[in-house]
Amino acid sequence: MTNHQDDHSRRSVIAGGLGVASAALLASGRGPSALARPAEPIAQPEALKVAPGDDIRCGIIGVGGRGTGVLEAINHVPGVRVTAICDIDEAKTKAAAAKVAADQPRLFKDYKELVSFSPIDAIFVETPCYLHAEMVVEVMKSGRHCYGEKPMALSVADVERVVQAVEASRRVYQVGTQLPYAAPWFGAIKAVNEGAIGKPILIRAHRMNGGDLPHHIPWFFDRKQCGDIILEQAVHEFDIFNALLQDIPEQACGFGGQAMMFKPAGRNIRDHYALVFDYGKDRKVAYSHAYISVPNVPCDGRSEFVYGTGGVVDVEYGMIYPRDGKPRKVEEEPKGDSTQLAVNHFFECVRNSRRPLTDVTRGRNGALVALLGLKALDTGRTVTMKELLSQGYSA
Numbered sequence: 001m002t003n004h005q006d007d008h009s010r011r012s013v014i015a016g017g018l019g020v021a022s023a024a025l026l027a028s029g030r031g032p033s034a035l036a037r038p039a040e041p042i043a044q045p046e047a048l049k050v051a052p053g054d055d056i057r058c059g060i061i062g063v064g065g066r067g068t069g070v071l072e073a074i075n076h077v078p079g080v081r082v083t084a085i086c087d088i089d090e091a092k093t094k095a096a097a098a099k100v101a102a103d104q105p106r107l108f109k110d111y112k113e114l115v116s117f118s119p120i121d122a123i124f125v126e127t128p129c130y131l132h133a134e135m136v137v138e139v140m141k142s143g144r145h146c147y148g149e150k151p152m153a154l155s156v157a158d159v160e161r162v163v164q165a166v167e168a169s170r171r172v173y174q175v176g177t178q179l180p181y182a183a184p185w186f187g188a189i190k191a192v193n194e195g196a197i198g199k200p201i202l203i204r205a206h207r208m209n210g211g212d213l214p215h216h217i218p219w220f221f222d223r224k225q226c227g228d229i230i231l232e233q234a235v236h237e238f239d240i241f242n243a244l245l246q247d248i249p250e251q252a253c254g255f256g257g258q259a260m261m262f263k264p265a266g267r268n269i270r271d272h273y274a275l276v277f278d279y280g281k282d283r284k285v286a287y288s289h290a291y292i293s294v295p296n297v298p299c300d301g302r303s304e305f306v307y308g309t310g311g312v313v314d315v316e317y318g319m320i321y322p323r324d325g326k327p328r329k330v331e332e333e334p335k336g337d338s339t340q341l342a343v344n345h346f347f348e349c350v351r352n353s354r355r356p357l358t359d360v361t362r363g364r365n366g367a368l369v370a371l372l373g374l375k376a377l378d379t380g381r382t383v384t385m386k387e388l389l390s391q392g393y394s395a
């Protein structure tokens with residue numbers, strides 16, 4: 001189905017010199033402690049490194065729902081101080097500052113002023129999706145490390161802009177897909193990568209929401225600002241599929257629409273869709289995602305089952321069902337909140353000049369899969385990764 005040239009260009013997207021490190025980490029069997037020792041060092045300029053024993057000073061842009069949660073996680077990390085907070089909403093900035101009052105952060109309304117404020121080593125970007133690419137590029141250009149919320153960007157061109165800025169910076173960039181840092185996702189990915197179910201063939205997955213997105217936050221309902229639910233939300237699952245299969249899809253097809261969710265007024269995002277991703281070599285993902293359910297329906301929420309030649313892995317419940325043998329749990333480490341673990345990992349990488357597990361390549365690959373799916377849904381036809389990369393696409 002794919003010629004050699006297609007396969008080569010797709011593979012360079014997967015690897016990019018970096019994704020290989022992440023895949024190798026997961027496949028290495030070194031267990032959860034490997035999270036603290038990612039495979040690849042970053043050649044940071046010596047003069048810019050945080051000296052051992054010094055606090056890491058960080059800034060945060062956007063302290064809404066997610067930013068506040070991430071701020072609390074930052075506040076739990078020893079040896080880290082929050083020296084700057086930015087939000088266009090002053091009430092939010094003040095509420096966030098109160099949570100880290102001991103650090104006496106400087107408060108900003110304009111993110112560019114925060115980026116040029118000097119006592120900062122690392123910056124968290126926690127703003128709405130349409131602002132991620134622009135802000136992350138500014139942060140990387142300023143020579144700071146960056147933890148950037150998912151999705152990395154809302155267009156192929158912006159994904160590439162971020163990748164180039166990160167690569168040129170020689171600083172740490174971690175994308176905010178936190179699930180693979182914690183049990184059960186870490187152990188489930190590791191089990192599949194190590195062959196616990198032989199060759200994976202089919203992933204059956206969904207995310208069915210019984211409630212709705214927060215109606216008081218307009219950007220969630222504007223496709224241009226959120227990237228539709230596929231970029232805003234499903235990118236978590238796409239990162240997991242890519243990690244499970246250690247690859248990215250060759251092509252995608254699917255259908256979806258906006259059938260019943262029209263409030264708040266002006267809402268222009270899909271409320272349901274179903275996609276099939278073809279990863280080549282007899283590997284497929286069937287994924288559905290919707291906001292049309294009702295609360296408390298059994299099996300709703302997020303679900304990923306991996307069916308392979310040697311059995312089945314239920315990712316969300318962390319169970320292996322071998323074709324021959326008794327069901328067993330996947331490795332149950334690392335325990336704890338996935339956001340806290342991801343934030344801890346980011347600071348470990350900053351201190352030790354290491355590439356994070358969810359590095360720029362994983363961020364890029366997750367966003368590209370979402371853009372591939374989005375284009376397939378928009379056009380109603382099969383779209384190849386080769387076409388996406390050569391023609392570009394934007395939410």
Ligand SMILES: NC(=O)c1ccc[n+]([C@@H]2O[C@H](COP(=O)([O-])OP(=O)(O)OC[C@H]3O[C@@H](n4cnc5c(N)ncnc54)[C@H](O)[C@@H]3O)[C@@H](O)[C@H]2O)c1
Binds near residue numbers: 089109126127217
């Ligand atoms: N990783 C996860 O599990 C997870 C969970 C929820 C949300 N998110 C992501 O986090 C991001 C924020 O989502 P949220 O739910 O916190 O939304 P939110 O609307 O609650 O917060 C966004 C904040 O950014 C501020 N903001 C907007 N424009 C700004 C600007 N130009 N400069 C500075 N601040 C600005 C807003 O005032 C708001 O306080 C989104 O990208 C979302 O997809 C990730």
